[in-house]
Amino acid sequence: MPPEERFVCRFAAEPPQGPLPYGRWAETLQAEFLAACLKIDAEGEDLGEAGELTYYPDRTWSGRTYVPVTTRSTTGFELYGYVSFSPGDEHDEPADFYGWADFTDITADDHPDWRMDLTEEVVGGWRGEQGKVAAMTLVWGRPLMDGGAAVTAELARLTVDQCAIADERFTLLAPDAYREDYLEIALYDAKGNQLARESLYEDDGED
Helix, strand or coil: CCCCCCCCCCCCCECCCCCCCCHHHHHHHHHHHHHHHCCCCCCCCCCCCECCCEECCCEEECCEEEEEEEEEECCCCEEEEEEEEECCCCCCCCEEEEEEEEEECCCHHHCCCCCEEEEEEEEEEEECHHHCEEEEEEEEEEECCCCCCEEEEEECCEEEEEEECECCEEEEEEEECECCECEEEEEECCCCCEEEEEECCCCCCCC
Protein backbone atom coordinates (compact mmCIF):
# COMPACT_ATOMS: atom_id res chain seq x y z
CA MET A 1 0.00 0.00 0.00
CA PRO A 2 1.22 3.57 -0.64
CA PRO A 3 2.33 5.78 2.24
CA GLU A 4 -0.41 7.49 4.24
CA GLU A 5 -1.06 11.12 3.34
CA ARG A 6 -1.70 12.05 6.98
CA PHE A 7 0.73 10.65 9.51
CA VAL A 8 -1.38 10.86 12.67
CA CYS A 9 -2.20 8.51 15.53
CA ARG A 10 -5.40 6.48 15.17
CA PHE A 11 -7.24 4.51 17.86
CA ALA A 12 -4.62 5.60 20.38
CA ALA A 13 -6.90 5.13 23.39
CA GLU A 14 -7.99 1.78 24.75
CA PRO A 15 -11.68 0.98 24.26
CA PRO A 16 -13.83 1.12 27.41
CA GLN A 17 -12.63 -1.54 29.83
CA GLY A 18 -15.44 -1.66 32.36
CA PRO A 19 -19.13 -0.97 32.90
CA LEU A 20 -20.41 2.48 33.76
CA PRO A 21 -19.46 3.27 37.37
CA TYR A 22 -21.74 2.11 40.16
CA GLY A 23 -21.59 1.34 43.88
CA ARG A 24 -18.43 2.19 45.83
CA TRP A 25 -16.49 2.94 42.66
CA ALA A 26 -19.07 5.55 41.67
CA GLU A 27 -18.82 7.04 45.16
CA THR A 28 -15.04 7.36 44.78
CA LEU A 29 -15.38 9.14 41.44
CA GLN A 30 -18.17 11.33 42.83
CA ALA A 31 -15.96 12.58 45.64
CA GLU A 32 -13.19 13.49 43.18
CA PHE A 33 -15.54 15.24 40.76
CA LEU A 34 -17.38 17.22 43.42
CA ALA A 35 -14.04 18.35 44.85
CA ALA A 36 -13.13 19.60 41.36
CA CYS A 37 -16.46 21.43 41.13
CA LEU A 38 -15.58 23.39 44.26
CA LYS A 39 -12.53 24.76 42.42
CA ILE A 40 -14.48 26.09 39.41
CA ASP A 41 -14.09 29.80 38.73
CA ALA A 42 -17.80 30.64 38.71
CA GLU A 43 -17.24 34.11 37.21
CA GLY A 44 -19.71 35.57 39.68
CA GLU A 45 -22.46 33.06 38.90
CA ASP A 46 -24.30 31.07 41.54
CA LEU A 47 -23.61 27.52 40.41
CA GLY A 48 -25.80 25.99 43.09
CA GLU A 49 -25.31 22.38 44.11
CA ALA A 50 -24.58 19.41 41.88
CA GLY A 51 -27.42 16.99 41.19
CA GLU A 52 -27.17 13.31 40.35
CA LEU A 53 -24.01 12.54 38.39
CA THR A 54 -24.02 10.96 34.94
CA TYR A 55 -20.93 8.92 34.09
CA TYR A 56 -19.67 8.12 30.59
CA PRO A 57 -17.60 5.18 29.30
CA ASP A 58 -13.95 5.15 30.38
CA ARG A 59 -11.07 5.63 27.95
CA THR A 60 -7.40 5.01 28.73
CA TRP A 61 -4.51 6.78 27.01
CA SER A 62 -0.88 7.43 27.90
CA GLY A 63 -1.12 5.55 31.18
CA ARG A 64 -4.22 7.29 32.51
CA THR A 65 -7.90 6.41 32.50
CA TYR A 66 -10.49 9.16 31.97
CA VAL A 67 -14.11 8.94 33.13
CA PRO A 68 -16.19 11.93 31.99
CA VAL A 69 -19.00 13.24 34.20
CA THR A 70 -21.92 15.65 33.81
CA THR A 71 -24.65 16.87 36.12
CA ARG A 72 -27.27 19.60 36.25
CA SER A 73 -26.95 21.99 39.18
CA THR A 74 -29.78 23.28 41.33
CA THR A 75 -29.51 26.68 39.60
CA GLY A 76 -29.80 25.24 36.09
CA PHE A 77 -26.16 25.15 35.02
CA GLU A 78 -24.53 22.06 33.58
CA LEU A 79 -21.42 21.04 35.48
CA TYR A 80 -19.10 18.86 33.42
CA GLY A 81 -15.62 17.41 33.55
CA TYR A 82 -13.78 14.20 34.17
CA VAL A 83 -11.93 12.16 36.75
CA SER A 84 -8.64 10.63 35.66
CA PHE A 85 -6.39 8.14 37.44
CA SER A 86 -3.66 5.57 37.01
CA PRO A 87 -5.65 2.40 36.34
CA GLY A 88 -3.44 -0.07 38.23
CA ASP A 89 -3.63 -3.81 37.56
CA GLU A 90 -4.67 -7.05 39.25
CA HIS A 91 -2.22 -6.28 42.09
CA ASP A 92 -2.69 -2.52 42.51
CA GLU A 93 -5.78 -0.38 43.00
CA PRO A 94 -6.37 2.75 40.87
CA ALA A 95 -4.32 5.65 42.19
CA ASP A 96 -3.19 9.23 41.53
CA PHE A 97 -6.71 10.62 41.06
CA TYR A 98 -7.25 13.99 39.43
CA GLY A 99 -10.57 15.75 38.87
CA TRP A 100 -11.30 18.60 36.47
CA ALA A 101 -14.61 20.47 36.14
CA ASP A 102 -16.19 23.50 34.49
CA PHE A 103 -19.71 24.82 33.88
CA THR A 104 -21.96 26.08 31.09
CA ASP A 105 -25.42 27.54 30.68
CA ILE A 106 -25.69 26.20 27.11
CA THR A 107 -27.64 22.96 27.34
CA ALA A 108 -29.41 20.56 25.00
CA ASP A 109 -32.74 21.50 26.59
CA ASP A 110 -32.49 24.92 24.95
CA HIS A 111 -31.43 23.57 21.54
CA PRO A 112 -34.03 21.16 20.15
CA ASP A 113 -32.21 21.18 16.79
CA TRP A 114 -29.14 19.43 18.26
CA ARG A 115 -28.66 15.83 17.16
CA MET A 116 -25.87 15.08 19.62
CA ASP A 117 -24.95 16.65 22.94
CA LEU A 118 -21.14 16.92 22.89
CA THR A 119 -18.56 18.11 25.40
CA GLU A 120 -14.81 18.12 24.90
CA GLU A 121 -11.58 18.92 26.72
CA VAL A 122 -7.95 18.63 25.64
CA VAL A 123 -6.02 16.21 27.86
CA GLY A 124 -2.62 16.08 26.15
CA GLY A 125 -0.67 16.33 22.93
CA TRP A 126 0.75 14.07 20.24
CA ARG A 127 3.81 15.20 18.31
CA GLY A 128 3.70 14.50 14.60
CA GLU A 129 5.79 15.42 11.61
CA GLN A 130 7.51 18.76 11.11
CA GLY A 131 6.83 19.87 14.65
CA LYS A 132 3.07 19.66 14.25
CA VAL A 133 1.21 18.77 17.46
CA ALA A 134 -2.26 17.25 17.66
CA ALA A 135 -4.45 18.14 20.63
CA MET A 136 -5.48 14.83 22.17
CA THR A 137 -9.09 15.59 22.98
CA LEU A 138 -11.54 13.78 25.23
CA VAL A 139 -15.04 13.99 23.74
CA TRP A 140 -18.10 12.68 25.53
CA GLY A 141 -21.83 12.95 25.05
CA ARG A 142 -25.08 11.33 24.09
CA PRO A 143 -27.19 11.04 20.95
CA LEU A 144 -30.36 13.12 20.89
CA MET A 145 -32.07 10.99 18.25
CA ASP A 146 -33.10 7.34 18.16
CA GLY A 147 -31.25 4.53 16.45
CA GLY A 148 -27.63 5.37 17.22
CA ALA A 149 -25.30 2.42 17.80
CA ALA A 150 -21.79 3.92 17.54
CA VAL A 151 -19.95 7.18 17.09
CA THR A 152 -16.70 7.96 15.30
CA ALA A 153 -14.18 10.77 15.56
CA GLU A 154 -12.94 11.81 12.12
CA LEU A 155 -10.05 14.05 11.18
CA ALA A 156 -10.18 15.14 7.52
CA ARG A 157 -12.63 12.25 7.01
CA LEU A 158 -10.08 9.79 8.42
CA THR A 159 -11.55 7.80 11.32
CA VAL A 160 -9.22 8.21 14.29
CA ASP A 161 -11.41 6.77 17.05
CA GLN A 162 -14.78 5.14 17.60
CA CYS A 163 -16.97 4.00 20.49
CA ALA A 164 -20.09 1.90 20.83
CA ILE A 165 -22.96 3.68 22.56
CA ALA A 166 -23.58 2.35 26.07
CA ASP A 167 -26.77 3.34 27.86
CA GLU A 168 -27.13 6.28 25.43
CA ARG A 169 -23.62 7.56 26.24
CA PHE A 170 -20.24 7.50 24.54
CA THR A 171 -16.65 8.68 25.00
CA LEU A 172 -13.95 9.32 22.42
CA LEU A 173 -10.29 10.27 22.79
CA ALA A 174 -8.76 11.45 19.54
CA PRO A 175 -6.28 13.87 17.93
CA ASP A 176 -7.69 17.26 16.98
CA ALA A 177 -6.46 20.56 15.52
CA TYR A 178 -3.70 18.85 13.54
CA ARG A 179 -2.33 20.27 10.26
CA GLU A 180 -5.32 22.63 10.10
CA ASP A 181 -7.72 19.67 10.29
CA TYR A 182 -10.37 19.54 13.00
CA LEU A 183 -12.49 16.79 14.49
CA GLU A 184 -15.97 15.90 13.38
CA ILE A 185 -18.13 13.47 15.35
CA ALA A 186 -20.41 11.16 13.38
CA LEU A 187 -23.31 9.06 14.66
CA TYR A 188 -24.13 5.74 12.97
CA ASP A 189 -26.87 3.15 13.32
CA ALA A 190 -26.30 -0.60 13.68
CA LYS A 191 -26.18 -1.02 9.87
CA GLY A 192 -23.49 1.62 9.43
CA ASN A 193 -25.78 4.34 8.12
CA GLN A 194 -24.81 7.85 9.15
CA LEU A 195 -27.49 9.54 11.24
CA ALA A 196 -25.72 12.77 12.16
CA ARG A 197 -22.42 14.60 11.87
CA GLU A 198 -21.26 17.47 14.05
CA SER A 199 -18.16 19.64 14.17
CA LEU A 200 -16.69 20.56 17.54
CA TYR A 201 -16.39 24.11 16.24
CA GLU A 202 -19.43 26.37 16.00
CA ASP A 203 -17.89 28.91 13.63
CA ASP A 204 -16.69 26.63 10.82
CA GLY A 205 -19.80 27.08 8.69
CA GLU A 206 -20.58 23.38 8.48
CA ASP A 207 -23.88 21.73 9.39
